Amino acid sequence: MSGSGLIFGLTLVLLALQLYTSLLTVFRPENTTGDYLTVSKDVGLSNMLFSKKAEFSEKELEDLKRQPFVENSGSFIPGHYKVRASSERLGFSTDLFFESVPDQFIDNRPGAFRWYEGSDFVPIILTDQFLDMYNFGFAGANNMPQVSRSTIGLVPLTIKLEGSDGSGEFKGKVVGFSSRISSVLVPEAFMLWTNKKIGRIEKNNPSRVIIKVNKQHAAEVEKYFEKNDLKVDEEKVRLNKIIGIADIMVSVLVGIGFAFIIFSLVIVVMNFSLLIYQAREEISLLRQMGYKNSTLFGHLCKYFIIFYTFSIAISISLFYLLNHWITDSLKGKGIELAEKINSPVMMTGAVFIIVSLIIVMLSLQRSLQKS
Amino acid sequence: MNLTLDHVTPAPLAGVSFSSEIWNTSVSFEKGKFHKIFAPSGKGKSTFIHILYGLRKDFTGTATIGSSSINSISNDQWAKLRATSISIVFQDLRLFQELTARENIEVKTSLLKENKENEIERFSEALGVSHLLEKKIKILSYGERQRIAIIRSLMQPFEWLLLDEPFGHLDEANIIKACELIESECKKRGAGILVTSLGTDYFLKYDNQYSL
Numbered sequence: 212m213s214g215s216g217l218i219f220g221l222t223l224v225l226l227a228l229q230l231y232t233s234l235l236t237v238f239r240p241e242n243t244t245g246d247y248l249t250v251s252k253d254v255g256l257s258n259m260l261f262s263k264k265a266e267f268s269e270k271e272l273e274d275l276k277r278q279p280f281v282e283n284s285g286s287f288i289p290g291h292y293k294v295r296a297s298s299e300r301l302g303f304s305t306d307l308f309f310e311s312v313p314d315q316f317i318d319n320r321p322g323a324f325r326w327y328e329g330s331d332f333v334p335i336i337l338t339d340q341f342l343d344m345y346n347f348g349f350a351g352a353n354n355m356p357q358v359s360r361s362t363i364g365l366v367p368l369t370i371k372l373e374g375s376d377g378s379g380e381f382k383g384k385v386v387g388f389s390s391r392i393s394s395v396l397v398p399e400a401f402m403l404w405t406n407k408k409i410g411r412i413e414k415n416n417p418s419r420v421i422i423k424v425n426k427q428h429a430a431e432v433e434k435y436f437e438k439n440d441l442k443v444d445e446e447k448v449r450l451n452k453i454i455g456i457a458d459i460m461v462s463v464l465v466g467i468g469f470a471f472i473i474f475s476l477v478i479v480v481m482n483f484s485l486l487i488y489q490a491r492e493e494i495s496l497l498r499q500m501g502y503k504n505s506t507l508f509g510h511l512c513k514y515f516i517i518f519y520t521f522s523i524a525i526s527i528s529l530f531y532l533l534n535h536w537i538t539d540s541l542k543g544k545g546i547e548l549a550e551k552i553n554s555p556v557m558m559t560g561a562v563f564i565i566v567s568l569i570i571v572m573l574s575l576q577r578s579l580q581k582s
Numbered sequence: 583m584n585l586t587l588d589h590v591t592p593a594p595l596a597g598v599s600f601s602s603e604i605w606n607t608s609v610s611f612e613k614g615k616f617h618k619i620f621a622p623s624g625k626g627k628s629t630f631i632h633i634l635y636g637l638r639k640d641f642t643g644t645a646t647i648g649s650s651s652i653n654s655i656s657n658d659q660w661a662k663l664r665a666t667s668i669s670i671v672f673q674d675l676r677l678f679q680e681l682t683a684r685e686n687i688e689v690k691t692s693l694l695k696e697n698k699e700n701e702i703e704r705f706s707e708a709l710g711v712s713h714l715l716e717k718k719i720k721i722l723s724y725g726e727r728q729r730i731a732i733i734r735s736l737m738q739p740f741e742w743l744l745l746d747e748p749f750g751h752l753d754e755a756n757i758i759k760a761c762e763l764i765e766s767e768c769k770k771r772g773a774g775i776l777v778t779s780l781g782t783d784y785f786l787k788y789d790n791q792y793s794l
Contacts, residue, residue, distance in 0.1 A: 496676055499637065501665030501693055501738075503658055 214522045216478065220471030221526040225560055226533055227464035232553040233538075234457060247316065247391050248432065248451075249287075250275070251419040253442045266416040271439070275420060278435055280428035285313040286417030287394070288402050291410030292374030296383065298366050303355055310394040311402035316421045323386040326401040333370055334386040336396040337363075342388065360388060374409035392421065429455045476567055483515065483571075484578045494579070508579055512572060519571075523564060583648030583667075583741060585634060585776070586610040590643035592629045603792040604630060606643070613741060616768075616775045616786055621794030627778035628673050630794065631746045634776070635670055636660045665693045669740040671748045673778075675731045677719045683730045684715040690737045698737055705733045708763050709756065725751040732760055736767045743768060745777045749784055761785040 252265040267275070267286070276284050290309035297304030314320060317336065324334045346357040358366070368383040389396065406412055424432065429451040436443050487494065494507060538548045591606045603609065604619060605626075611617050621627055632638040633645055636652060645652040647663070655663070664670075677686050684702065691698040706712040709729040714722055719730070728751055735743060743764065749757045761784055768775055777786065778794075 493678065496678065497689070498657075498661065499635075499664065499670075499676065500689055501661050501663075503661040505658075 214475075214479075214518065216471050216475030217522045218526045218529065220468045220473075220475055221523070221560075221563070222468075222529045222533065223471065224465055224468035224563070225526070225530045225556055226537075227461050227468060228559055229530070229534055229552060229556045230537065230548075231457065231461040232555055233548045246424055246426075247318075247421055248424055248443050248447055249392065249419055249421050250436070251442045253440050266418055267420060268416070272417065272420065274439075275422070278428075278431070280425050280431050280435070281422045282425040283315075283423040285316045285421050286415075287312050287419035287421065288399065288406070288415045289418045290372075290397075290402060291406050291412050292372050292377075295371045295373070297369050297371075299369075300366055301355065301358075303353070307395060309397045309402065309405075310418070311397050311399040312392060312394075312421055313399055316392070316423070317396065318389055318391040319387055321387045324398060326398040328400070328404055331381050333381045333383045333397055333401055335368075335383055336387045336389055336392075337385055338393045338395075339388050339390045340393060341395070372405060372409050374405075374411060376411045377409040379405065379409050424451060426451075426455065426458070472563070472567070476571060479515075479518075480571055480574045480578075483511065483575055487511070487575075487578045504579060508576055511575055511579065515571060515575065516568075519568065527560075584610050584613050585742065586646045588644040588646075590633065590641050590645050592626055592633065592638070593640035593642075594629070595626065596642065602794055604794050609792070611774065611776060612789075614772050614774050615789040617777070618783070618786075618788045618791045619776065619778045619794055620781050620791065621778075623780060625794050627794060628746050631670070631673075631744050631776070631778060635664070635668065635744060666739050668742045668744065669735045669738055670744040671728075671731050671735045671746065673746040673748075673750075675727055677727060677731060677734075679720040680718065682716050682718055683711065683722065683726075686719060686730060687734045687737060690734050694738060701737065702733070705736060705763060709733065709759055723751075725753075725756070728752060729756065729760065732764070736763065740771060741773050743773055743775045745775065747778055747780065758785050 252267065254265045272284075272286070275281060288311045290311075294307040294309055295304060296307045314324075317324070320336070321334075324336060326333060342358070342360065342363065349355070350357050363385050366384070368385075370381040370383040372379045372381070403415065406415055432443070432448055432451065435441075497507060498504070534552070535550060538550045541548050587604065587607075587609050589606050589608065590604075595605060619627060619630060629638060633641055633652070634647070636655060639653065647655070647668075650659075678689065681689070683706075687698075687702055691702075702715070703712065706715055706729075709732070711726055711729050711733075714726055714730075719727060722730070728748065732748060735745075745764075749760060752760065764775070765786060767773075775786065777784070777788075
């Protein structure tokens with residue numbers, strides 16, 4: 212009876228943790244995408260009518276940074292000049308634009324993505340989607356070859372910049388791709404330098420802002436953005452919401468599981484204490500016969516360990532079966548979940564088993580000594 | 583090792599004036615000898631035995647086993663003493679009711695390393711209870727239980743055998759057989775005996791007798 216509570220609780224805890232950690236890897240393949248949001252000002256009529264650029268003022272930036280859901284924020288700095296990129300090899304040239312964000316917000320940042328003053332080589336990071344748009348849209352329509360992620364990095368580019376009062380020519384290459392940021396990125400150092408030298412501007416107002424979302428306050432994102440006329444990737448906001456809900460659900464399940472486990476252990480200990488109490492005359496007589504406390508304790512422990520091992524074995528088998536069944540069912544619905552048991556789950560299981568074993572043995576020893 | 587009492591007075595007798603050869607005086611029981619303590623019923627014979635066996639701590643004065651004061655002996659040390667140095671036959675026998683006679687004896691022999699099968703057979707033959715070995719204690723008569731308790735006490739090594747009114751329900755023939763067995767086992771071990779009795783000698787030869 213108390214054994215079944217133990218089995219149920221342990222199975223529930225392990226299962227909840229396993230599904231949650233597996234789901235997380237599905238929703239966040241690099242464990243990062245859902246945490247970051249790109250925020251931009253909504254380009255509206257007033258921008259068009261009054262030629263007002265959709266930029267963040269300092270006041271707006273400050274206010275955004277102060278929000279509880281913003282753990283960290285970085286500004287996109289747009290290039291204030293024309294960009295023309297061309298490739299002799301591929302035989303194409305195109306107008307382009309550059310943006311930059313602080314290094315720490317870039318996912319999959321390769322070591323090659325840096326620039327120092329004096330270098331004529333500028334590394335570029337493209338968004339995933341650009342490559343798709345090129346391959347499946349542009350290339351076909353313009354009779355150009357498709358490129359793969361790896362081959363595009365081999366194509367040397369000529370980058371010509373032309374600003375209000377200056378120009379520059381650089382060599383460039385695509386050194387990486389970002390699934391998090393939708394842009395054509397150059398190193399921030401390069402952006403600041405070219406904006407000053409070629410774009411002739413000193414003050415760089417951000418066009419967009421990338422924020423790292425504090426999970427606990429993720430729900431407040433939507434409200435703030437609506438209130439302040441900001442645009443954000445809705446897909447990601449929804450994702451954050453789902454993850455937030457999943458967090459709560461799993462916590463509840465794990466909480467219930469732990470409660471079951473604790474109650475079961477309490478009952479097990481009480482059962483054994485009752486046993487000891489009912490047998491106190493026999494135990495006392497055994498002591499009078501010359502039996503040591505440790506011998507008696509050893510016998511009791513033997514029974515408990517057999518019971519405990521049995522329960523744990525059943526829990527773990529149940530856990531494996533249910534995990535397998537659930538991942539199979541989800542596969543049918545199109546969700547690929549790894550069936551491998553994740554390490555936090557194994558660690559939790561191991562820690563729990565050891566800790567509860569120790570607690571029960573200590574209680575047994577105390578009951579025995581008291582009798 | 584000798585057993586000594588130095589002005590030991592049990593709690594129930596505190597403040598009562600009485601004369602005794604055991605309480606509130608110095609007395610030493612020499613090892614290897616047979617000692618009898620006699621007193622009318624209710625005068626504390628069992629209390630005396632229980633103090634020496636470590637079951638009662640409510641007394642003043644000092645009692646020692648060998649060189650250790652009884653109050654300073656730990657639980658584990660008591661376990662060792664009771665398994666290897668001091669054996670006992672309780673007045674109320676203290677057998678496990680739900681176990682058979684043999685199992686009761688084996689509770690003791692499990693503490694030892696050697697196989698005592700032969701002895702169990704021999705002793706129970708000698709005391710006429712071998713046909714009862716596989717029976718549960720609770721269905722035996724008191725006299726039969728007493729004999730089982732005596733056999734149990736002789737299964738272990740000991741320097742002292744404490745017997746608290748051990749033959750209350752035995753007829754003379756059985757008492758004689760029991761005393762023969764006890765005497766031979768004690769001589770074998772060079773062990774001493776402390777017997778409490780209402781007065782009778784039973785059939786043992788005592789080196790000392792004390793009035794409680």
